[in-house]
């Protein structure tokens with residue numbers, strides 16, 4: 001079978017089960033299996049694909065038909081221009097979360113100490129350190145299997161010499177702030193924020209395959225914000241900043257929580273669809 005024939009077969013199989021981006025997914029999986037890029041598939045569409053690769057492609061298609069997210073099949077997701085390893089132990093890094101990282105980067109200075117709460121794949125903390133110099137990063141998560149992925153990403157993206165240039169980073173298992181030591185200049189967090197009753201309405205890729213403890217924000221979706229806002233005051237220096245990603249209907253509630261806890265200069269930032277996505281504020285000096 002040729003590239004072209006295999007691609008068409010993949011596209012048709014994924015279309016038949018109602019996958020919206022069937023064409024894109026069929027192509028990306030084929031590129032992944034054949035180790036080629038789009039140009040090669042286009043220009044050499046009539047080239048024969050060896051049987052081993054064909055079988056491997058068919059296996060991935062079967063996974064995608066079951067709605068396994070593409071990123072868990074290929075094992076990677078690009079975030080902030082860096083290729084992160086992912087598996088079913090971690091939330092797949094989202095484009096919206098890049099806005100959170102970009103917002104934090106506006107305020108980071110060399111030498112700052114950063115805490116990434118609910119670090120998951122480590123995508124936020126690793127990106128922050130990658131794009132700054134000499135900061136210190138601590139990533140906490142309750143899930144040991146997620147922390148393994150974060151460690152692998154640290155080795156892949158900030159290993160060796162890079163680590164010296166970009167600063168120190170370590171990951172640790174911790175139930176929220178339990179293991180957080182010392183004061184931080186910045187605390188950043190993309191917590192689970194989906195209401196428990198909404199979990200069953202999620203698309204199967206998310207609801208069936210992404211880790212529920214990375215999604216479930218409790219009865220009103222705000223339970224992590226409540227705990228983290230309150231606790232974070234003890235772990236921030238005077239003038240230190242707390243940054244959250246939020247669900248698009250949570251800005252008012254999260255701003256309210258931060259205000260009651262004494263945070264100042266509270267701001268909301270929108271995502272590329274014009275929806276509220278980030279809330280941040282400053283801990284006063286008192």
Ligand code: GLN
Nearest residue numbers: 091119120190191192214
């Ligand atoms: N910090 C990770 C991310 O933003 C994981 C977040 C989570 O598990 N809720 O992708």
